[in-house]
Amino acid sequence: MSTDSSSDSTATTREERFERGLAVLTSVDGEAGQRVIDALADIHPELAHQVVAWGFGEIYSRPGLSPRDRQLVTLGMLTALGGCEPQLDVHLNAALNVGLTPAEITEVLLHSAAYCGFPRALNATFVAKKVFGERGLLPVEGR
Numbered sequence: 732m733s734t735d736s737s738s739d740s741t742a743t744t745r746e747e748r749f750e751r752g753l754a755v756l757t758s759v760d761g762e763a764g765q766r767v768i769d770a771l772a773d774i775h776p777e778l779a780h781q782v783v784a785w786g787f788g789e790i791y792s793r794p795g796l797s798p799r800d801r802q803l804v805t806l807g808m809l810t811a812l813g814g815c816e817p818q819l820d821v822h823l824n825a826a827l828n829v830g831l832t833p834a835e836i837t838e839v840l841l842h843s844a845a846y847c848g849f850p851r852a853l854n855a856t857f858v859a860k861k862v863f864g865e866r867g868l869l870p871v872e873g874r
Contacts, residue, residue: 749780752788759791759798759825767821802826806839810855811847819855823862833863834873 743751756764764783771779791801805822809815826836836859844852863869 745780745784748784748788750788751792752783752786755787755792756783759787759802759829760821761824761828763821763824798829799826799831802829802831803835803839806836806855807843807846810840810843810851813847813851813854816854816858819858820862823859824866827862827866827868832873833859833868833871837871 753764760767764787768779768783771782791798796804802822802825806819806826809819809822823836827833837856840852840856840859843855860869863871
């Protein structure tokens with residue numbers, strides 16, 4: 732019997748959602764995801780749990796989009812929001828982990844400029860430059 736109060740027949744326990752989320756998080760973000768969980772442990776462990784259980788166990792694990800497509804959407808949204816540079820750093824690495832190329836990522840950031848403006852696209856591009864540099868991916872091929 733599930734401990735979840737939802738009437739959904741696929742509902743799982745809190746621990747099962749966390750374990751499923753942790754597997755997805757690790758496959759997408761590698762060690763970066765665990766660093767976020769660890770950083771929240773002393774101030775807000777419940778937020779860390781929800782990021783993993785809900786964000787990755789419920790949302791990222793859905794079959795409707797591939798991990799690659801989810802990262803494209805995430806990069807666009809974080810760019811549009813602005814002020815999310817630490818999360819953008821994590822998701823740029825995740826985008827590379829799931830198969831996006833630097834050229835595809837920079838194209839997403841250019842495309843974002845048309846919808847959210849040059850300042851936000853520039854800020855995101857400078858985070859991408861940092862991540863690409865750390866991973867030895869500069870200069871970006873295809874530009």
